[in-house]
Amino acid sequence: MGAEPIHLHQSVAHPEAGEESAAFIRADQSALRAEEIKLLRRKLDGVVVFAAGTANVVLQLSWPEVGYGVVESRVESGQVTRHPFKRFRTTIGYIGVALLGSDEMRVAFREAVNGQHRQVRSTPDSPVKYNAFNRDLQLWVASCIHYGLVDAATRMHGPLTSDEEIVLLRASARLGTTLQVPADMWHRTPEEFWAYWEEGLERAQIDERVGDYLRGLLRVDFLPAALAPLGSVLEWLNTGFLPGPVRDQLGLTWTGKDERRHAKLMRILGAVSRPLPHPVRMYPTNAMLWNLELRRRLGRPLV
Numbered sequence: 001m002g003a004e005p006i007h008l009h010q011s012v013a014h015p016e017a018g019e020e021s022a023a024f025i026r027a028d029q030s031a032l033r034a035e036e037i038k039l040l041r042r043k044l045d046g047v048v049v050f051a052a053g054t055a056n057v058v059l060q061l062s063w064p065e066v067g068y069g070v071v072e073s074r075v076e077s078g079q080v081t082r083h084p085f086k087r088f089r090t091t092i093g094y095i096g097v098a099l100l101g102s103d104e105m106r107v108a109f110r111e112a113v114n115g116q117h118r119q120v121r122s123t124p125d126s127p128v129k130y131n132a133f134n135r136d137l138q139l140w141v142a143s144c145i146h147y148g149l150v151d152a153a154t155r156m157h158g159p160l161t162s163d164e165e166i167v168l169l170r171a172s173a174r175l176g177t178t179l180q181v182p183a184d185m186w187h188r189t190p191e192e193f194w195a196y197w198e199e200g201l202e203r204a205q206i207d208e209r210v211g212d213y214l215r216g217l218l219r220v221d222f223l224p225a226a227l228a229p230l231g232s233v234l235e236w237l238n239t240g241f242l243p244g245p246v247r248d249q250l251g252l253t254w255t256g257k258d259e260r261r262h263a264k265l266m267r268i269l270g271a272v273s274r275p276l277p278h279p280v281r282m283y284p285t286n287a288m289l290w291n292l293e294l295r296r297r298l299g300r301p302l303v
Contacts, residue, residue: 036171039164040099043153045273046283049092050234051266055241056148057091058214060141062204062246065130069120069137071213089288090303095145096289098178099171105293106178112302113179127207135181140200142175143187147197151241155263156270165190206249215250237262 061067097109117132130137149168153160160168166189173186187193206214216222218238220231239252240262247254273281292302 032170035167037100039167040171041278043157043160043164043168044099044149044285045152045156045269045281046285047269047273048148048152048156049284051237051269052148052152052241053092053238054217054220054234055238056144057217058238058242058250059144059147059204059246061210061214062206062249063137063140063200064128064205064207064210065134065137066141067206067210067213068122068126068128069130069132071210072122072126074119089291092285093288093292093302094178095175096285097292098174100286101289101293105296106174108296109292109302110178110180116303127209133180135185138179138181139176139185142172142179142181143193143196143200145175146172146193148241152266155266156273162190169193201243201245204246204249206246211250215252218250218252237265 061070094109094113097105101109114133120130120132122129122131132138146169149172150160150165153168169187169190173183176186177183187196218235220227220234223231236258239247239254240258242250242252242254244254279286295302
């Protein structure tokens with residue numbers, strides 16, 4: 001038997017249900033949310049942003065429509081090669097807002113992202129048709145991030161229990177609903193998610209143009225020359241988080257020795273991270289979330 005379908009706590013009481021029923025629903029939603037926050041505080045590590053963040057972007061862009069949506073993007077202010085810190089702030093901030101932010105912050109961030117996404121659509125000369133508002137593409141992006149959360153938590157802290165996997169999947173629904181993905185499109189069970197994931201990897205197709213862009217991201221080519229040694233370390237760390245089929249499409253070399261060293265390092269990072277105070281452990285995700293909240297209150301652009 002599979003797991004019971006998760007409940008995404010977006011339900012709203014019918015007017016005829018009465019105040020007592022509405023209060024019960026709110027209490028139930030609060031309890032579910034508290035369960036999610038408790039798990040996220042135990043399983044999320046800010047260092048993953050550096051060790052696996054670029055690998056997750058590569059996964060997202062492995063679908064041609066997403067890849068070309070970024071490679072051909074006319075939104076100059078959002079291009080990582082030109083504005084790396086700004087892109088870092090908004091991308092990591094998005095994850096913080098989606099998973100840990102208030103509903104008010106999520107609405108404000110969605111509206112800001114929508115303004116950027118309106119400019120991201122294919123032209124007659126594009127090799128594939130794409131539109132940043134496509135919910136199927138956004139579902140893939142959100143699913144990649146959920147996969148990355150599970151993968152990193154497992155590598156650093158050991159396998160999730162079945163209950164933990166259900167709770168994390170429920171929390172990750174906000175990665176989609178913070179964009180345009182309706183709650184009922186999100187995966188209802190871990191089994192449903194993993195079936196979707198395997199099909200999604202089979203759909204990945206990286207051509208030379210997108211591949212050149214992704215290999216440049218992995219090498220962190222946009223960093224100053226003085227930081228080139230750091231780029232090599234980040235490239236190796238992120239390559240270890242890529243599934244084999246995606247590494248193969250990019251022509252990346254990864255040996256058994258690399259895998260063993262990578263696995264050992266991630267276990268060490270997990271052991272070091274677990275006892276740290278939560279604000280330290282969550283950095284820089286929490287810092288980017290605080291930055292966005294401050295920008296919102298000051299009326300400054302969020303993206």
